[in-house]
Amino acid sequence: MKNRTQKFDFKEEYFIKNGGVLLQKIIALGKGHEVGGHLKIISYEEIEKATNNYDPDLIIACLSDANVYSATIDDRLVLIKTPKERDLNPELADIFSTELSVLMALHHENLNKAYGCCLETYVPVIVYQYKLRSKHCTVFQLHRYLHGDDLVLKWKNRLMVVTQVAYALSYMHNALSKPVVHRDVKSSGILIDSLFNVILANVAYSVSITPGKSEQRFPVHGTPGYIDPEYTATQEVTEKCDVYSFGVLMLEVLTRMNPSEMARCGRDLVVEFVSKAETSEGFKEMIDNGVLEQGDNNMNMIELQRFCRLALKCVAHKGEERPSMISVVEELWEMHTR
Template identity: 85%
Template sequence: MALGKGQEVGGHLKIISQEEIRKATNNYDPDLIGARPPDANVYTAVLDDRLVFIKTPAKLDPNPELADLFLTELSILMALHHENLNEAYGCCLETYIPMIVYPYKLKSKDCTVLHQYLHGDLVLKWKNRLIVVTQVAYALSYMHNALSKPVVHRDVKSYGILIDSLFNVTLANVAYSVSITPGKNEQRFPVHGTPGYIDPEYIITREVTEKCDVYSFGVLMLEVLTGMNPTEMARCGRDLVVEFVSKAETSEGFKEMVDNDVLEGGDMIELQRFSRLALKCVANKGEECPSMISVVEELWEMNTR
C-alpha cells in the first residue's frame, strides 16, 4: 500500500490450496528442493502445467516473525515487475505462514545459484560473469528508481541470484526489502543481511538507504572478480573489501587477488576498470557511492566494448 500510495498494485494473484502445493511438491519431496534460504525451502515444481518455484517455511509451526517476512516478500513482489526480478504467481493462505509460488522466468530449465559458479564445481568465464553482474545491477536500479518510493533489497548476495545455463539472471530473496521515503532522515531498521556483504555504515547507523544495496553489490563485484567467499571470510574474522584494498594497490597484488579463470579470459584494463567501480560502491561514506543507475551505465559500456 505504501509503495502504491494507497492504489492497487500488482496484477492478479492466484490463491492456491495447501493440497495443490502438496501435490506439486510430491508431498514436500526433499529431492525437489533447489535452494534453502534461511528458515525456508524452495521447490522446483510443476503447477497449472507450468514450471514454478514454491517457497515454503522449513517448518510449518507458527512463527510470527517468519510469517511477516513471507508477507513482506509477497507484497514487494506484487509491486515490482522486472525481467531480472522474481515475481509472485500465487500464494497459499491456508497455513500460518503463507507459501509463495513464483513463475519460472529463466530461459532454460537448468538453473542454479551464482554462488555455485563462484565457489562450486561449475566454471563461469569472465565475459559471462560481467553479463550476470550487469543483470543484477539492472534489477537493483529498477528497485531503487521505478516506484514512487525506492525499495532497498538489503540482502544482495551470490546465493540469492538464480542463473540458468544461458546466463540469464533472476534476483531473489526480497523478504528483507523495505521501501523508504526520499529525503526523510533517520529511517532506521534492525540490521539484516548476510555477513560479509553488509554495509558497515548501515551497521553503525541502522539507517537504510540505497547505499546499503550499492555496498553489497560492490562486495558481489569483488566476489565475482576474485572468486573469494565474503561470508566464509567473515566467519574467520576477515573482510574481502579490506583485503582487496590492501593487496590490490600494486599490479602484482592485483593479479594475486583476481581469480585465475578471470585472469585467463579478461583484459587487464577491463578488469582494473571493473575493480575501480567495485571500490566506488564500497566507499566508507554513503555520499561517496555511485547510484545504481551510474553503475548500470558503466557496466553497460564494459559489455559493449
C-alpha cells in the first residue's frame, strides 16, 4: 500500500508537519488561551494577500532571519513575521515553532501576542496582534531611534522604553513555574510606537530552564556585542544571561554606541565604557551629547550616574554578582517616577 502522504500537496504536508491537526483540535475544544484557544489558523493565500505578495514597503523590521510586515487581516492590524530564506531549513522551522509556543504561553503587555499562524509553509508564519499601533501611530525599532539620523529619542523616553523592556524580562523570568530566558535582547528586537509603548520581540531563541538545576547548557545564541561572556565560556543558561544583555542595552541607550557594530570591529562597549567611566570627564565623554544637552530639562548628572551604576551592575563579569530583573525594574521605576 502506498504511503498516503504522497497524495498530499506541499501545503498539506507542511500543515501536518507543523502540528496543524493537533492545533485545530485545541482551538475547537477551547481549552483556555494559555494553550492557544484564541489562535487563528491562517491560510498561505491570506498571508500573501495581507503582505501584498511580500511587498518590501510593508516591512517595519528586518531581523537576522526574518522580516516583519505591517498588514491587515480580518480588518485587524497585525504584524506578520516571515522567514527571509525560502529554502527548506529545519533549524529555522524549529526556531519559528519555538517562538510560536512561547507566545502561546506568555501574556504580557510588553511582549508580542500571537493572533494566528500559517502552518502551510515549511517554516511556520507567525501573525502577531498589532498591539502597538493605531491608525495614528507608526512603529520603529529602538535601533533606528538610537542609530538612525531621522529620529531623536529624548532621555525621559529612553528611560521609559528601558523600563518597559525590564518589565517584560522580569515577567519572562518569574511568571511561569520555570523561568523563560530570552537569550537575544538587543535594540533591533525592540519595537516602539510613536506613543513610546514598547514590545520586546524576537523570542525565538528563548529557552525554559529549571530553577536550582545546575549546568543547563545550550548552544550559544544571541547577537555579538550583547552576549553574556560567562554564557559564551560555559554555555550555561541562567536568567543572568538576559540581565547582562539588558545592561548592554542600557549602555547603548546612554551612549548611542552600537554594540553589534563595535563587535564586528573587535571592540566591546562594556569594556570601553568601564575603562573610561572611572573618571568624571571620561564618563561625560561616553554619554550621548543629546542626553547631556537635556540637562536643563528634568535631567541631572545624579540621575545619569545612578542609571550608569545600575547598568554596570547588570554587566558584572560573574552572573551571581548581577541583580535580578525584579530589582532592576524597581530601581528603574524609582528613576522613572521621580
